Amino acid sequence: MAASEIRGHEEDWRQRLLRRIEVEMSTIEMPTEPLANPAANEVDKDVEGSWIPSPSGRDGTWHRRDFAAVDPQEFVRTAYRTLLGREADPDGQAAYEAWRGAWLGRAALLQQLADSPEGRQRDVRLVGCRLAYWLWRVSRGPLRGLFNRLLLSWDAEAWMQGLYRQLRKYVDGATERLAREVQTWRAVDLGTTLLEHQRALNDLRQEVEALRALAEELKVARTDQQPQRAAPRADDDELEEEFYVAFEDACRGDTLQLWVKLEPYLAELPPAPARVVDLGCGRGEWLQLLQGRGYTVLGVEPSGAMVQRCREARIPVVQGEGLSWLHAQGEASVDVLTAFQVAEHLPFGELLAWLREAARVLKPGGKLILETPNPENVLVGSHTFYHDPTHRNPLTPTLLQFAFGYCGLRVDRVLRVNPYPPEAKVPGDDPLTARVNGHLCGPQDFAVIGVRP
Structure with a gap:
């Protein structure tokens, strides 16, 4: 390669490096005067x-x-x-x-x-x-x-000064390395050097392939010497149910805590002894609360472990899926249907089928109370909703109200319940603070209450 060509490459590389540095530096506000004097x-x-x-x-x-x-x-x-x-x-x-x-x-x-x-x-x-x-x-x-x-x-300004020093150091070092490489190119036969590098690269590739083959042989030999274990089952329903029962016990809260959260719904019920059926009743806390007030109650629950707990607490319960139970009931046979923290577990098509069957099974004037996590609360919609691995996706109040009407239920009201405690709020009484508190510390759950016309 001629000396004129080498000098041309050197100048081209210098110009490209300077243009790159100018682009990078244009995005940074560099200090224009001393900061500490x-x-x-x-x-x-x-x-x-x-x-x-x-x-x-x-x-x-x-x-x-x-x-x-x-x-x-x-x-x-x-x-x-x-x-x-x-x-x-x-x-x-x-x-x-x-x-x-x-x-x-x-x-x-x-x-x-x-x-x-x-x-x-x-x-x-x-x-x-x-x-x-x-x-x-x-x-x-x-x-x-x-x-x-x-x-x-x-400390943003100290960071900016440090970045400026690092960029200056990088530019000086890159310029020195470029100058050394140019001098090296001028002193050697580039064609011979490239050929030697290509031969060395081919030798290294062959060595790498040989090492890979040896590693595979060692891996196979080690596997043959180890005792074989049964593969874990990915569809172990019993293990999954045991996990979920333990998860509910750890995160759902005790009976007294749940009674406090459920108490606002008592005002939505007709007088006792109206018949209330809770779909997905879990451990049966809601039904226990109603039993103490004279209501006729029944729980429907797919989990065998949860059904056993209800029976031990003398709560009337049947084991099965909510949609199957609704399909088997006669028209206008139930005063009130409730489902707490269930809708978010269902595929949307199955949820619509629930609502249609509920509208058929309820007596005229009967109510469906459907509670679910409230994604209007940013912390719920982006974080706590996903604690439960069986949750599918959040449901908004707007969507559920439309679905109720679409399936034949008149929306009576929407209840937003269980806000964060006052001490969790950002202090202040201005509009911005109120809006922040509304999005971060507002109601964690909401319920749509529908009535069969």
Whole structure:
């Protein structure tokens, strides 16, 4: 290869490397002035000689970057003096001490002071800190662990400086390696070198294939020497049922807890001794609650283990699938049908068949109460719903209401029940906080109550 061709390749590689670096650097906001030298920034002086940053906006608006050069050790004191015009009181100093060590924490502190009554009275104008302040508010609710780790550990500007240094180091190193390779190409016969490399590569491939063959032989020999075990059964229904019973005991809650959750549905029932049939009755807690109030009850349950528990508790129960039981009943023979946490286990076609049969079996004016997890709660729809491996997919209130009407049942009402406790909510009374609490801490279940016309 001629020297002119080598120089052409060298220049081409340099240009491509520089273009790639320019693209990468264009996506990063690089610092344009020192970040840790107060003397390099425009400052004001107080009577004691400590410096205070000046606002960068034309109308006196402060930006987060105006505080970039403030020493973290003095950040709380400087923020109070700059935005509120006074020294930090002991309570404020102590409350915000933990936030001064990270960029997001310092930005949240600035927004907190600007939004305070004193800040509004002084007409403090601040930009670039609102997102950090919102994350700080959310971090005091159910997600405090995740957001606290973010706010207390991420120093974005230090990260940007480190990335800038790494890029500079990469560019310098790549340039040096390119220069060395070009010199090497100029000093050797490239054709001979490529041929030698090809021969070495072929030799390595042959060695790799030989090692693979030897590994397979050793694997077969080891398998022949080991005693054979029976393959595990993937369709062991008994094992799956035992697991599910244990899972219910661990996660469903005890009888008293369930009675508290089920009590709102008592107001939807006709007077005793009306006949109530619970489809998928499980351990029978709902039927026990009704028995104590004089109702005529029956449970339908496919699990043999659950049926045995109901019988031990003297709860009338039959073993079988809910749809099969409904199909065998006469028309207008039941006052109330209930199904708690069952619909989400069914294929949708089977659920529609349930609703049609329920509309036939109920007496005129009879009710169907169908409860299921509420995907309007973000934590339920994205997380807790999938604790149960037999759940298929969440069902929305809009879908179930339409399905009830489509199958001949008039929707009487929708009950949203079992919200998270008040202490789980994000503190605050503004509209944004209320919306966050509604999506994260709202009702975990809902029930559609339908009536046969």
